Amino acid sequence: xxSQVIAGVKDVGSRVFGGYAELLRIPHTARYAVGAVIxxxxxxxxxxxxxxxxxxxxxxxxLAGALTAVQAIALAVASPMLGKLVDKFGQRQVSIPTIIVWxxxxxxxxxxxxxxxxxxxxFCIVPFLAAIPPWGAMSRSRxxxxxxxxxxxxNQALSLCGVFDECMxxxxxxxxxxxxxxxxxxxxSFTGLCVLVGAxxxxxxxxxxxxxxxxxxxxxxxxxxxxxxxxxxKAAALRGREExxxxxxxxxxxxxxxxxxxxxxxxxWFSLGAFQSATSISIIAFATEQDMKQYTGFxxxxxxxxxxxxxxxxxxxxxxxxxxxxxxxxxxxVNIGIGSFMFANHLWVIMVIYLVIGVCQAPTWVxxxxxxxxxVPPTRFTxxxxxxxxxxxxxSSVGSAIAGQFIDRFGSHGGxxxxxxxxxxxxxxxxxxxxxxxxxxETPELTELEP
Numbered sequence: 021x022x023s024q025v026i027a028g029v030k031d032v033g034s035r036v037f038g039g040y041a042e043l044l045r046i047p048h049t050a051r052y053a054v055g056a057v058i059x060x061x062x063x064x065x066x067x068x069x070x071x072x073x074x075x076x077x078x079x080x081x082x083l084a085g086a087l088t089a090v091q092a093i094a095l096a097v098a099s100p101m102l103g104k105l106v107d108k109f110g111q112r113q114v115s116i117p118t119i120i121v122w123x124x125x126x127x128x129x130x131x132x133x134x135x136x137x138x139x140x141x142x143f144c145i146v147p148f149l150a151a152i153p154p155w156g157a158m159s160r161s162r163x164x165x166x167x168x169x170x171x172x173x174x175n176q177a178l179s180l181c182g183v184f185d186e187c188m189x190x191x192x193x194x195x196x197x198x199x200x201x202x203x204x205x206x207x208x209s210f211t212g213l214c215v216l217v218g219a220x221x222x223x224x225x226x227x228x229x230x231x232x233x234x235x236x237x238x239x240x241x242x243x244x245x246x247x248x249x250x251x252x253x254k255a256a257a258l259r260g261r262e263e264x265x266x267x268x269x270x271x272x273x274x275x276x277x278x279x280x281x282x283x284x285x286x287x288x289w290f291s292l293g294a295f296q297s298a299t300s301i302s303i304i305a306f307a308t309e310q311d312m313k314q315y316t317g318f319x320x321x322x323x324x325x326x327x328x329x330x331x332x333x334x335x336x337x338x339x340x341x342x343x344x345x346x347x348x349x350x351x352x353x354v355n356i357g358i359g360s361f362m363f364a365n366h367l368w369v370i371m372v373i374y375l376v377i378g379v380c381q382a383p384t385w386v387x388x389x390x391x392x393x394x395x396v397p398p399t400r401f402t403x404x405x406x407x408x409x410x411x412x413x414x415x416s417s418v419g420s421a422i423a424g425q426f427i428d429r430f431g432s433h434g435g436x437x438x439x440x441x442x443x444x445x446x447x448x449x450x451x452x453x454x455x456x457x458x459x460x461x462e463t464p465e466l467t468e469l470e471p
Contacts, residue, residue: 039176040183040332046166050224056159059218061211062122062152066091066193066296068317069207070146070305073133083139085148085301085424092297092417094150096410103154103406108244110232111158112223119219121151121355123212130208142437155222155407156185165230165376172213172338178389182331182382187324190410251400282395282404284453286411288351291446292384293415295439298423300360302435303370305427312367319371326378334383343461345386350380351450359443362436394460 044050067088074084105114118286125148132141163177199207214252231239237247307316357377364370388408396404419442426434450457 039173040180043163043173043177043180046079048228049163049166051158052162052228053180054219055218055221055223055225056155057188057218058214059153059155059222060079060185061218062149062447063188063215065207065211066126066149067300068201068304068320069211070129071301073130073207074142075304075308077133077136078139081305082424083142085325085420085427087142088297088301089145089417089438090143091149092293092420094147094411095152095195096413096417097405098152099401099410099413100148101406103157103224103403103409106154106158106232107400107403108233110235111153112226113231115153115158115219115223116253118151118153119215121148122215124401125151125433126212130205134205153219153462154406154409155218156181157409158222160405161230161261162228164393166228166447174393175338175386177388178383179331179334179386181389182334182386183328184336185331185385187328191321196296208268208466234383238249248400282392282407284456285391285395286407288446288450288453289388289408290415291442291449292351293412294419294422295355295446296419296443297416298435298439298442299361301420301423302361302427302432302439304368304434306364306370306432309432310367315367319374321366322371323374323378323381326375327381329391330379331382333379334386342458343387343390344458346383347391347457348450348454350384350387352447353380354376354384355443355447359440362433364436391457422443 044053066268070087071081071084074087075081078084102114102118102455125145129142129145129149132145155240160178161182163181164174167177195210196208199210233244233247237244240247242250303319304313304316305315307319354377357373360373366374389405392404392408419438421433422442424439426438430437
């Protein structure tokens with residue numbers, strides 16, 4: 021009996037983890053995949069560190085929300101620019117100077133906060149914390165480049181990226197809350213170390229780096245503009261005769277990645293960022309009111325842990341359910357679940373809800389990444405992903421700023437009211453783009469297109 025149980029567990033483990041192990045056994049993939057996650061530590065840690073440190077030294081949630089909003093807006097502006105530069109000139113060429121800017125900004129900000137500098141000084145420094153290379157997009161770009169022509173493996177690779185991302189949040193959130201309560205300098209120092217280690221792992225792996233547009237254009241004997249126009253024309257042809265005819269009337273030669281489907285996804289990601297950032301600052305306020313601020317990171321970690329499990333299971337299965345159905349189901353579970361926080365009377369209730377709905381969080385992002393494969397040409401995939409991240413960051417800035425104002429006036433309950441309104445609005449916006457999102461998934465994946 022025991023042997024049968026062990027055999028059954030091994031069989032399940034092989035089915036769930038076997039595909040991921042196969043991907044990581046591809047030469048050099050584990051190094052850049054893990055390196056990207058380590059280098060991404062500013063994402064879970066910086067926002068929470070700013071919020072906790074500023075509230076501690078300045079006693080003002082509105083200021084904390086405003087600063088995180090400015091950082092998010094700067095990230096929204098910088099991300100598409102950095103993604104576009106990466107696609108044009110290469111990952112190493114763009115990442116190295118960007119990292120230097122972030123290091124200087126992080127040191128300057130922690131010095132200003134601990135010295136209780138004037139508020140305007142903080143607002144001048146915070147935008148430079150947006151100098152973060154698009155590690156996640158660059159890692160996904162490497163996977164799609166390596167697995168071109170293998171959609172099932174590409175799906176697993178994107179799910180694996182989701183698993184790694186959630187590992188980062190599982191570790192980053194409790195670390196940020198714990199270290200920031202001890203010292204903002206300690207939290208930023210740890211984050212900086214992670215950036216250096218992750219960047220070295222990722223950027224020194226050269227064999228898997230996709231060629232930039234500059235390199236591909238040079239090899240084809242074209243200018244970069246001519247090459248981009250050629251790729252846009254091929255992408256239009258792949259979408260179908262009707263779209264090709266429309267592109268022939270002026271769309272294909274413009275080499276633009278904008279489309280109705282892309283805009284629909286980006287608006288959805290904007291609203292998703294808005295209510296999730298409002299949730300974070302509201303939970304911190306709620307925990308502070310209950311004298312449980314030190315546990316906030318662990319509450320967020322529960323959400324990330326549940327999301328990581330969801331990503332593992334989601335990526336292990338070859339889905340026959342259409343992508344657009346999976347996208348809307350997961351989005352509805354997350355939005356409605358988080359919208360129920362306003363009825364919670366204890367921090368542990370929120371943690372339990374997070375554990376339940378978290379299984380749909382990473383799949384929601386995986387589905388969004390897969391939608392992007394249908395919407396942009398392969399040589400502009402990093403840029404397309406950057407637009408998604410940018411819209412999410414803009415939404416985050418709006419959500420945290422609004423929630424901060426309501427929390428200062430009405431307490432954490434006011435913040436959760438904002439969360440509920442934003443979550444339901446996000447779901448409504450997503451369904452407004454239903455036609456475009458559904459139509460986009462019925463076309464072949466553009467990453468299958470050969471240059």
